[in-house]
Amino acid sequence: ETGVTQSPTHLIKTRGQQVTLRCSSQSGHNTVSWYQQALGQGPQFIFQYYREEENGRGNFPPRFSGLQFPNYSSELNVNALELDDSALYLCASSLETRLNPDTQYFGPGTRLTVL
Amino acid sequence: EDKVVQSPLSLVVHEGDTVTLNCSYEVTNFRSLLWYKQEKKAPTFLFMLTSSGIEKKSGRLSSILDKKELFSILNITATQTGDSAVYLCAATGNQFYFGTGTSLTVIP
Numbered sequence: 001e002t003g004v005t006q007s008p009t010h011l012i013k014t015r016g017q018q019v020t021l022r023c024s025s026q027s028g029h030n031t032v033s034w035y036q037q038a039l040g041q042g043p044q045f046i047f048q049y050y051r052e053e054e055n056g057r058g059n060f061p062p063r064f065s066g067l068q069f070p071n072y073s074s075e076l077n078v079n080a081l082e083l084d085d086s087a088l089y090l091c092a093s094s095l096e097t098r099l100n101p102d103t104q105y106f107g108p109g110t111r112l113t114v115l
Numbered sequence: 116e117d118k119v120v121q122s123p124l125s126l127v128v129h130e131g132d133t134v135t136l137n138c139s140y141e142v143t144n145f146r147s148l149l150w151y152k153q154e155k156k157a158p159t160f161l162f163m164l165t166s167s168g169i170e171k172k173s174g175r176l177s178s179i180l181d182k183k184e185l186f187s188i189l190n191i192t193a194t195q196t197g198d199s200a201v202y203l204c205a206a207t208g209n210q211f212y213f214g215t216g217t218s219l220t221v222i223p
Contacts, residue, residue: 004157033211035211035213040215041215041216042119042121042203042205042213042214042215042216043158043203043205043211043213044213045210045211045212045213048210056209056210058210088156090156090157090158102146102147102149102163102207102211103149103160103163104149104160104211105160106151106157106158106159107157108156108157109156109157
């Protein structure tokens, strides 16, 4: 158990709808990253938030957006859902320090199915 | 283009065998190489490597990084059925780049 939680566990939506996924970071962590993992693929980086500011973004369109709150929990919003958005969405929290800047701890993920 | 390539894509071995998983990377502003084990959903952290030639070890698992040749290996000795999982390699630079993973199946 990493202490990172995500909700909901599973979600079914239809094309064109909007979805919000939630992530609670491990206690003390100030950075959250979101990933999309399609079946049989490795996680693809969507974006990262550090102290409530976006701190890097992967190759995803603007309809993927996010927020980080003062308690460092985070949301991923996806608008105008497409069939290809069906995937496991993972969030990972970390504490940005010079010593271990890249040690991320993953949550259990949200399985999104778009019909 | 930044990328991480893992090989083999899948592997089936018998309990007690030793396996070597490979990860090569080309990442701008490379910072570290990480290995994760993914069984059902959340990848669990195994190792982070930042220096060449220094082996990291945890029980039957070990890993090493070669920053000159841009690759890393993950070794698992005396494999057990509980080692069956997808093993993911990630390289960090401007962001995290994951490979597609190696699916390991250990047969009793």
